[in-house]
Amino acid sequence: MSALGKLTAAVFVAGTAGWVGLSAGEKGVTAASLLGMAEMQLAALMGNDAAAMPGTDVPQTEPTGPIIYWRHPDGLPDWAASEATTADGRGFLAVQASEDLSLGPATEPAAELAPVTDVDRAILYYRNPMGLPDTSPVPKKDSMGMDYIAVYEGGDNDDGSVTVSPGKLQRTGVRTSEAVLAPLAASLRVPGIVVLNERKISVISLRADAFIETVADVTTGSSIAMGAPLVTLYSPEIAAALAQFVTDVRSEGRQREGARQRLANLGVPVEVIDRIATEGLASVNIPIMAPRSGVVLERMAVEGMMAKAGEPLFRIADISTIWVLAEVPEGALMNIAHGADVRISFQGLAGAPMTSRIATIYPELDLMTRTGKLRIELPNPDGRLRPNMFADVEIMLDQTPVVQVPEGAVIDTGDRQVVILDLGEGRFRPEPVTVGRRGGGMIEIISGVAAGDIVVSTATFLIDAESNLNAALAALSPPEADQ
Missing domain, CATH: 2.40.420.20 (conserved putative lor/sdh protein from methanococcus maripaludis s2 fold)
Known part of the structure; x- marks a missing residue:
């Protein structure tokens, strides 16, 4: 063929290759296979041997590894787990492990790394990458284009490991x-409230009807010492008992001890009885003294008033020690032991929390709040802790x-x-x-x-x-x- 004829044939082949490429794309033919066919046709027209044509830059190597699946001979997205044929009778092409495509970047294998052993294990199936209960015997993609993940033999267990x-x-x-x-190191935080020590509260009242002559200069909130006079009073019943006692003292009669006991029963202080026994003189006005040191919580006595027997005149409390009552939820009571350590802090007081122990666990629950009460004793020498103050109680739970x-x-x-x-x-x-x-x-x-x-x-x-x-x-x- 002349040079002009060869040039014309080359132009014709190039145009035909472009048209064939458009139709081949619809049939799944790859660009590499189309280029190979075009080179073979051009070599035939030019009179050259197709084997002598230059190949691609990448050297061709023999595939290695086990066969992992079979693909469609025309490159269509169709695979099979075993040997299969197309509709026109052509066999599927085997794909070995080294031919499988990877979407990740190619890297040079490092000499010090251990060889990959996944290819030595059989692939059981492929699972959905999003964790859906969907498996496939062959490689595939989900609706978002993500590759299914291979599950190898020995890679899963029935126990969920x-x-x-x-x-x-x-x-x-x-x-x-x-x-x-x-x-x-567990603790429980519960609310608490400061209350008075019930053991150190005194109520001053009379055991006989009497008139209040004078009242000491004390009011609610005043501090008072034990033995300090609170009121002086006149009582006809007490006056009669005093006269009998004085008579028995002077005559040294046998009724002396009985008269003394009668005065004590009427609430006459022992100091007054001893003084009358020593002096032999009766006093019309009888003083009543404070039975303990503390703070006056209530004053009901008024000068000139008539007080009935049993009517309270004063209420006095010793606040040198106070109680904190903490309310604990019903479900946490079983984890609290008598004598457990506690830390108590008060919103209005600065400084480190006070430490103490649980003194008493009350035997009943509040019917409405379903809480139990704990009692904690705290020293209060400076009187900073006052009744009805709120407290934050931290209870140290069982240390077993x-x-x-x-x-x-x-x-x-x-x-x-x-x-x-x-x-x-x-x-x-x-x-x-x-x-x-x-x-x-x-x-x-x-x-x-x-x-x-x-x-x-x-x-x-x-x-x-x-x-x-x-x-x-x-x-x-x-x-x-x-x-």
Whole structure:
């Protein structure tokens, strides 16, 4: 063929290749195969041998590895797990492990890295990348174009455990901790209120009808010392008993002790009785003294008033020690022991909290609030603590050693609590647990974990999700190959 004829043929082949490319794209023919056919045709027209034409820059190597699936001979998106044929009788092409495409960047293998062993294990099936219960016997993509993930033989277990490579453990930040047997630094905060010490409250009243002659210069809130006079009074009944006592004293009669006891029964102070016995003279006005040191809470006595027997005149309380009553929810009472340490702080007082112990646990619950009361005694030498002050009570709970793990190790979904056990060699398994008290960043494990077990303390949700997915897939029937 002449040079002009060869040039004309080359232009014709180029135009034909463009038209064929448009139609070949619809049939799934790749650009590489189309270029190869065009080169073969051009070589034939030019009179050259197709084998002598220059190839691609990348050297062609023989495929290696096991056959992982079969693909359509025309490059269509159609695969099979076993040998298959097209509708026109042509056989599918085998794809070996080295021919499988990867969407990641190509990297040079490092000499120090261990060889990949996944190709040595049989692929059971491919699972949905989003965790949906959908499997495929052959590689495929989901609706968003994501590749299904290969599941290799030995890669999942019926117990929901999962095996994670060391590299993935490091990337996800997985950390483990040991379950320990130790006292739990747990405490309970409850509200409290300051009340008077019931043992140190006195009410001053008369045992006979009397007229109040004078009242001491004390009012509500005044401090008073024990033995200080409060009122002087005149009582006809007491005056008659005094006269009888004076007569018996002067005559040294046998009724002397009986008359003395009668005066004591009427509430005459012992000091007054002793003075009359010594002097032999009766006094018309009888003083009444304070029975204890403290603060006057109430003053009802008024000069000139007529006081009936039993009518209170003063109410006095010793506030050198006070009580704090704390209200504890019903569900927490069983964890509180008599004598447990407490720390008490007051909103209106600066400084460190006061420490004490639980003196009494009341035997009944409040019917409306469903709370129980605890009583704590506190010294109050300077009188800073006053009745009805609010208190914040922190109760140290039972210090018996218990199995405990970090709070971050427990996954609580509301209806279940689990921890991730580290089985060693990169294997993990979720374990249901029963939890108890919390405190100091730790949580008590009642059942499910023993002291010495290794649990995952961070990135627990990632491993739990993976293990739940494996357990769900293991429950599905084995996938069948496409026919």
